[in-house]
Amino acid sequence: MNVHARLAAASLMLMTLAAACSPQTEKTAETAPAAPAAAPISDTHAFRIGQVEAVALRDGTIVLTNAEEQSPWSAVSDVATVLTANGVTDNRIHLSVQPLLVKDGERVVLIDTGAxxxxxxxxxxxxxxxxAGVQPAQVTDILISHAHGDHVGGLVANGALVYPNATVRMTAAEWAAMQGENELQPIVRLIRPKVETFEPGASISPAITALPLPGHTAGHTGYEIANGGARLIYVGDALHSSLISVQRPELVNRWDLDSATAIATRQALLERGASQNLLFYGVHFPFPGLGRIQRRDDGFVWAPQP
Structure with a gap:
């Protein structure tokens, strides 16, 4: 079973588990006082990279039980140790999903499209x-880090393009691999006229450069956004978890196409982030995914930006 098929199977399993585990609604006594309304949780977070406007956009959360065949990390005991040490008590791995909106001059850029x-x-x-004040028709460019369902699933809906005026950009290697995946053919057929490919390291827009981060898929790429001396690295799936991927980058992740290369990429990215004090955007890190990598003892930790 290839990585995309495993992800599709994982999706079905997660939805089944979610339905089975949903709490039952209990009848409240008529005399019980009404509970205070919970404060709304913002699903956007606006910030700047130099003079470039950016917005973190919440799409949802993937929740995985730390168990064989339910988590991509097969080293269950090692993962449990990391989770417990960081105060996670439910033995579950929470992966946020938040595409990034970037307004680069006349370009309205969406990096990945959620699930x-x-x-x-x-x-x-x-x-x-x-x-965030943007309609789908206003998006001019969609940059794809890689063609897994939680990054390209939002490209289409109800048999039509969600972003009809956007050019869809990804590496040539990733587009070639995506066209070979049977489960992605409904998306491939619709986006084909809109796709433009590039090579690793290409300049995509005035502020955005593709950053080669190999190993996860055939043409996986991150994006470096730079303006006025400020820089941000969109890490894609080079780092999945702000805990596991950062504190134990050497652990094998079965979602990676080339595990040895992916591990080397993770370790190099963490080293660069810590050494250069770079601002990272973790698409699967706790919302809004902004923070820095810090050295801790003989490893690294994630430091969210306040």
Whole structure:
């Protein structure tokens, strides 16, 4: 079973588990006082990279049980140690999903498109984008880090393009691999006229450069956004978990196509981040995914940006 098929199977399993584990609604006594309304949680987070405007857009959360065949990390005991040491008590791995909106001059750029409601996610991206003041037709460019369902699933909906005026950009290697995946053919057919490919390291827009981060898929790429001396690294799936991937980068992740290369990429990215004090954007890190890598003892930790 290839990595995309495993992800599709994982999506079905997650949705089944979510339905089975949903709490039952209990009848409340008529005399019970009404609970205070919870404060709304913002699904957007605006910030700047130099003078470039950016917005983190919440799409949802993937929740995985730390168990064989349910988590991509097969080293269950090692993962449990990391989770417990960081105060996680439910033995579950929480992976947020938040595409990034970047306004680069006349370009309105969306980096990745979320899961489109698959893999147990909530499909919050359309509402998050609207809350950021952008309509789908205004998006001029979509940059794809790689063609897994939680990054390309939001490209289409109801048999149509969600972003009809956007050019869809990805590495040539990733586009070639995507066209060979049977489960992605409904997406491939619709986006084909819109796709433009590039080579690793290419300049995509005035502020955005593709950053080669090999190993996860055939043409996986991150993106470096630089303006006025400020820099941000969109890490894609070179780093999945702010805990496991950062503190134990050597652990094998079965979602990686080339494990040895992916591990080397993770370690090099963490080293660079810590040495240069770079601002990272973790698409699967706790929302809004902004922070830095810090050295701790003989390893690294994630330091969210306040």
């Amino acid at each position: 489109g409601g698959q893999m147990g996610t909530e499909n919050k991206l359309p509402a998050s984008l609207a809350a």
